[in-house]
Amino acid sequence: MLATLLMAMAILKEFGPKAKRFAYNPPEKDARINILHGSVRSSKTWSMIPKIMYLCRYDVGGMRLFSGVSKQTIYDNVLNDLFDMIDAKDYHYNRQSGEVELYGTKWLAMGAKDEGSEKYLRGKTVGIAYVDELTLLPKSFVMMLLNRMSPTGARLYATTNPDNPFHFVKTDLLDNKIMRERGDVWSAHFTLADNPNVSDEYKAFISNAYTGIFKRRYVLGEWVVAEGSIYRDSWNEDEILYDDESRPPGLLQRGGYADHFIPCDYGTTHRHVYLDIYDDGKTLWVEREYVWDSQATMQRQVDELGRITCTPDMSGASDILQTSAQKTDKQYVDDLIAFMGPNCDAQVIVPPEAASFDAELTQRGIWKIDADNEVMDGIRMVSTMLQRRLIRIHRRCCCLIERLQTYAWDEKAALRGEEQPLKVKNDEPDALRYGVKTKIHAWRLAA
Numbered sequence: 001m002l003a004t005l006l007m008a009m010a011i012l013k014e015f016g017p018k019a020k021r022f023a024y025n026p027p028e029k030d031a032r033i034n035i036l037h038g039s040v041r042s043s044k045t046w047s048m049i050p051k052i053m054y055l056c057r058y059d060v061g062g063m064r065l066f067s068g069v070s071k072q073t074i075y076d077n078v079l080n081d082l083f084d085m086i087d088a089k090d091y092h093y094n095r096q097s098g099e100v101e102l103y104g105t106k107w108l109a110m111g112a113k114d115e116g117s118e119k120y121l122r123g124k125t126v127g128i129a130y131v132d133e134l135t136l137l138p139k140s141f142v143m144m145l146l147n148r149m150s151p152t153g154a155r156l157y158a159t160t161n162p163d164n165p166f167h168f169v170k171t172d173l174l175d176n177k178i179m180r181e182r183g184d185v186w187s188a189h190f191t192l193a194d195n196p197n198v199s200d201e202y203k204a205f206i207s208n209a210y211t212g213i214f215k216r217r218y219v220l221g222e223w224v225v226a227e228g229s230i231y232r233d234s235w236n237e238d239e240i241l242y243d244d245e246s247r248p249p250g251l252l253q254r255g256g257y258a259d260h261f262i263p264c265d266y267g268t269t270h271r272h273v274y275l276d277i278y279d280d281g282k283t284l285w286v287e288r289e290y291v292w293d294s295q296a297t298m299q300r301q302v303d304e305l306g307r308i309t310c311t312p313d314m315s316g317a318s319d320i321l322q323t324s325a326q327k328t329d330k331q332y333v334d335d336l337i338a339f340m341g342p343n344c345d346a347q348v349i350v351p352p353e354a355a356s357f358d359a360e361l362t363q364r365g366i367w368k369i370d371a372d373n374e375v376m377d378g379i380r381m382v383s384t385m386l387q388r389r390l391i392r393i394h395r396r397c398c399c400l401i402e403r404l405q406t407y408a409w410d411e412k413a414a415l416r417g418e419e420q421p422l423k424v425k426n427d428e429p430d431a432l433r434y435g436v437k438t439k440i441h442a443w444r445l446a447a
Helices: 002-011 017-024 048-055 071-085 115-121 139-148 168-174 177-181 200-209 212-218 329-340 355-363 375-387 398-406 411-415 427-439 442-446
Strands: 033-038 063-068 091-093 099-102 105-111 126-132 155-160 185-190 259-265 272-279 284-292 298-302 308-310 320-323 347-350 368-370 391-394
Touching (some): 017 185, 033 168, 048 071, 063 139, 071 091, 071 105, 105 115, 115 139, 126 139, 168 185, 200 375, 212 375, 259 329, 259 427, 284 329, 284 398, 329 355, 347 427, 355 368, 375 391, 375 427, 391 398, 398 427
Parallel strands (some): 033 155, 063 126, 126 155, 259 347, 347 368
Antiparallel strands (some): 091 099, 099 105, 259 272, 298 308, 298 320
């Protein structure tokens, strides 16, 4: 195995001094808890590959564990690169069970997506753990993991991007004065400058791709509070909005777009929203919106095709209908069909909590897909696309335009170390986020 390790070291790209010191340090000389944190593409996870190889030879009791949000993210972020570095005969991975064998040592990949995941650790003894995306794991799981690491010489390694400065990883681990003085916690802060394999061109690109809080966290590697308007630094009305005259010719015709979809935010005690989005392969064009507010008088305009769009206050206009009644799922689907119009090829994106509405869509034969409702990554993607003008919005979508500019972070939740937008006036931004997170692949943002 030592020969393989040395060969892999030769294959690996050059390490910066900070990563090299960590990667080559023998595990027995590491601290009990070791955390690599900082910006994206700064070589945090990459420098873990030789460390994992060393850990296969490290003599310690208990099980060896890979952990992350899910087994799939563990494979995508860590194991895939690791397996590329070693001979196929030296590893085996069972995707279903999460069992991994490396050089004859047994590991287990364990996802931890919610607070209930800590039950999978009960009764186990852990000698070595590597945690990917540490700040995304629930506190109960991480604390239980530390409790289970009782063998002499047990080691925990973790990589993460920064988060809220009130996050438990920052307050309970990184800033824990007692644990640091005892030598139980060691950490290293990485930036793009610590990765010699990243070009200046890429650094400039990634710096321009993020704005606001996401730039400070993912590019500068800072632990900062999310506060104020979420898309403030990404919004430029003159460059984002369009009208019929500035719409690309032929966009709405077959062959003029690569994808067509309608994300939905399901309304019960709040607005019910549909957004009509055309994807030309590079840019998303939000062409129309439907908004129904059961709690307030809303105004709807029916266009020449019988489709419904939200309009500004147009008192006295002959084609405005006013209502403030809650609709049934059947009525919402009726409105969706009218909104789509005849021969519509759009796929409807349905939020996972809208079970009854989803069932009605199934019964009516509507082509649909469940929304990816991961909040923070979805917000980051929307922010990046707005910043790079990869989302354009028709001027008639007045409700979406208004609420994107007032969509705000919950500052009280931030003080508790929780990251979330305010759950008010968020319906249209949520619908847009569902569409982006569900339909747009990561490579689109790196192009």
